[in-house]
Amino acid sequence: MRDRLTAWLGLLRTRRVEVDGQTLVVPPGVQDPVLFRSGSWFSAIVAARARPGMRVLDLGCGTGVVGLACQRAGARVVAVDVEPAAVAAARENGLDDVCQGDLFGPIADQRFDLVAFNPPYLAGSIGGRGAARRALGRSLYGGPGLEVVRRFAQDLPAALAEGGQALMCWSDRAPETPAALLGPAWRIVAEERLADEVLTVWSPAQ
Numbered sequence: 274m275r276d277r278l279t280a281w282l283g284l285l286r287t288r289r290v291e292v293d294g295q296t297l298v299v300p301p302g303v304q305d306p307v308l309f310r311s312g313s314w315f316s317a318i319v320a321a322r323a324r325p326g327m328r329v330l331d332l333g334c335g336t337g338v339v340g341l342a343c344q345r346a347g348a349r350v351v352a353v354d355v356e357p358a359a360v361a362a363a364r365e366n367g368l369d370d371v372c373q374g375d376l377f378g379p380i381a382d383q384r385f386d387l388v389a390f391n392p393p394y395l396a397g398s399i400g401g402r403g404a405a406r407r408a409l410g411r412s413l414y415g416g417p418g419l420e421v422v423r424r425f426a427q428d429l430p431a432a433l434a435e436g437g438q439a440l441m442c443w444s445d446r447a448p449e450t451p452a453a454l455l456g457p458a459w460r461i462v463a464e465e466r467l468a469d470e471v472l473t474v475w476s477p478a479q
């Protein structure tokens with residue numbers, strides 16, 4: 274309990290965490306892939322599908338944990354995040370091709386073999402001032418009706434190369450499942466039961 278409290282207070286400063294043998298810089302407000310668990314778990318699932326030369330999009334890259342794991346597998350990675358602090362962190366952590374912008378907007382002319390998104394899956398938003406607070410809000414909250422996730426699913430087909438696949442991380446803390454939110458084509462392809470949370474990975478049937 275004390276460790277968890279210390280970790281939460283630590284969100285207000287820049288930290289370093291280790292994932293799969295690599296040290297990652299985590300600026301204030303950018304999602305900590307170890308504390309929030311989904312980032313480190315999802316990155317291993319996505320990287321297991323990455324192959325040398327494959328074009329991978331790490332959408333909502335945060336620290337770049339997912340893209341970096343794919344890069345280590347030999348994939349050619351492009352990363353996007355709406356939050357400037359996340360873009361800077363992903364570059365500092367070792368991703369070369371990182372764009373700042375909304376979802377597929379900055380890479381609208383590109384097609385990918387694998388698109389990975391660990392989205393903000395809580396409904397709502399957090400207000401208030403300060404860059405760290407804004408970054409944390411963007412990490413966690415996808416809008417009152419999870420519009421970020423809906424827009425992702427709507428624009429996804431145009432970003433996939435022939436035979437391309439998409440993986441989206443989810444949590445049972447979200448108000449709805451992707452199947453309820455986006456339609457029955459979305460299916461679970463991986464699941465992890467933690468003591469207080471169930472993490473899943475979803476993919477749309479081809």
Ligand SMILES: C[S@@+](CC[C@H](N)C(=O)[O-])C[C@H]1O[C@@H](n2cnc3c(N)ncnc32)[C@H](O)[C@@H]1O
Nearest residue numbers: 306312333334335354355356375376391411412
């Ligand atoms: C749950 S965090 C995941 C971060 C990282 N991929 C991980 O797994 O640790 C969601 C990320 O999506 C980004 N994000 C939120 N809305 C976005 C949007 N409309 N376009 C691009 N990125 C967005 C946030 O800034 C945040 O970095």
